[in-house]
Amino acid sequence: MKLNIDVAIIGGGTAGVAGALDLRKQGLTVAVFERHKIGSQASGVNYGGVRQQGRNTDELPLSKRSRELWEQLPNLIGSNCDFESTGHLKLARSEKEMEDLEQFSKLAAKHKLEIELLDHRSLRDRFPVLGESVIGASYCPSDGKANPRLVAPAFGRAALKAGALIFEEEGVTNALHSSTGFLIETEKGRKVYSRVLVNSSGAWGDTVAGWFDEHIVLEVKNPNMFVTAPMPYRLKVNIGVSGADFYVRQTDRGNLICGGGFGISDRQASLSRPKLDVAQETSARLIDIIPFASESMVIRTWTGIEGFMPDSIPVIGMSEKIPELVHAFGFSGHGFQLGPVVGEIISELVTKGSCSLPIKPFNINRF
Ligand SMILES: Cc1cc2nc3c(=O)[nH]c(=O)nc-3n(C[C@H](O)[C@H](O)[C@H](O)COP(=O)(O)OP(=O)(O)OC[C@H]3O[C@@H](n4cnc5c(N)ncnc54)[C@H](O)[C@@H]3O)c2cc1C
Incomplete structure (x- = not known):
């Protein structure tokens, strides 16, 4: 051949x-x-997650161009792949995390990426589903989600x-x-x-x-994920945290998709496995950040094989x-x-x- x-x-x-x-x-x-x-x-x-905010600023010109292309997917490939511009909230749980978000918003402004800083009060007014532990956030309205x-x-x-x-x-x-x-x-x-x-x-x-x-040197890591049974649709925005150790979004059908921490894998065999203790830690964070999730039921956990550069x-x-x-x-x-x-x-x-x-x-x- x-x-x-x-x-x-x-x-x-x-x-x-x-x-x-x-x-x-x-x-x-x-x-x-x-x-x-x-x-x-x-x-x-x-x-x-279809997210521009929180990236290394060297990636922002690429990420912004990619965002334009996400909008054009129906013309490009005949499907929008469930892409939706829901906005993305990056939450701060401490003063230090809030300072990091403020710092990033200044850098993002140089790249003309619109980001809004929200203090505890305005955040809770606009997103009442959030728990009390969150002290503030940055909000990027042009970010969103899609079906991988x-x-x-x-x-x-x-x-x-x-x-x-x-x-x-x-x-x-x-x-x-x-x-x-x-x-x-x-x-x-x-x-x-x-x-x-x-x-x-x-x-x-x-x-x-x-x-x-x-x-x-490439390090293999395996982001640990889980999904719940459908719940009433209350979380339109895609959520992450400063430090990136937790993220959650809700599908239109109501499932909460949630990630944080890492599982394990055998790259040679292309096999990966999520870890229950990691999912448990993430679910505790989920309930803290989105209290209504305490009534949800996890139906599946998974991970994947991703290459991280130093x-x-x-x-x-x-x-x-x-x-x-x-x-x-x-x-x-x-x-x-x-x-x-x-x-x-x-x-x-x-x-x-x-x-x-x-x-x-x-x-x-x-x-
Ligand atoms: C669980 C998880 C959650 C993530 N969440 C997000 C997110 O929310 N937002 C985001 O932006 N990114 C996220 N990422 C990262 C994102 O998925 C990846 O960065 C991206 O998909 C990489 O695409 P790729 O085409 O480079 O790699 P891949 O999709 O891994 O494709 C590489 C392909 O190469 C094939 N291959 C390798 N070697 C050979 C060979 N010798 N011959 C033939 N084929 C070969 C593999 O089988 C594989 O299919 C996440 C990753 C994981 C694992």
Whole structure:
């Protein structure tokens, strides 16, 4: 089995399939290789937070562009993937946390990201579902939520319709570079020749980079999640806390989706498991912050496999060692919101070798 294409993409999470769609629009031949199913790893099991506030400010230009694309999903991929601009509250539980939120709001203003600071009283007036322990918050009205189960598959279907080749359950076992381009080998014995290779392999991004002698430290973490049975719909806004150790949103059907802390995983086997003691701690926080949740019932817990970089921002950019190798991985727990823009960036890097957004801070060489 042999295949000759312009661009081979390793990894069918949102980053990879969004990249494939944009590359097809530029007229290039593209194939995505996904070891499991499209969107079956972090892209499909995450919390569904579409959040700009609270990010490293280097990410804000990308995050703002991605927010524009979230609005355009129906045109781009034929579905809004349950995206809703609900607003996002970041809560402070101490004076120190409130100072951190104030500090971030000043930095966000420089990026023209609208954020409103709320003291205890105005917060409780506007969001009476909140408990007494919260002393204030920052509110970003343009943030929201979406259904992670829908997003990568919808990008994948759109890419397929646009002419991309998508190979599911076909992991890439090795890739080599020579003067004629890349030779990629898959676990099904396929040999693929491409001019460009995109490494969008998520928490496995360091392995692929390592094939080209780009050795970096990536830590695997597993955000611990649970969901309750439906309750009356009382929480429209998406909620997180300063320090990011707790987050909750309510679906239109009434389920509370809640996360905090970390589970465990075996990355080699692509298996992950949530931890009950962590879920217990998170549920205590949930009841403290949203007292009405005390009457809810947990129906499922889960986690996923996510790659965290030492500075908690991703690797995005051209390889420093190999021409025509593009990296986009290690989104450090907040790459769902960035997915749409990462597709555009991958495409721009492949077609121009550079990017109009400021991606220098994400260079693989920074470590
Ligand atoms: C539980 C959880 C909650 C989260 N909550 C949020 C949130 O609310 N908001 C937010 O913005 N972000 C969140 N994130 C982070 C976000 O989900 C990820 O940053 C994002 O989905 C990463 O997308 P990706 O395409 O880079 O990686 P992935 O979705 O992991 O895709 C990479 C793919 O590459 C494949 N792959 C790897 N190696 C190979 C190979 N050799 N051959 C073929 N295929 C390969 C994998 O199977 C995988 O499907 C969360 C993550 C988790 C796990």
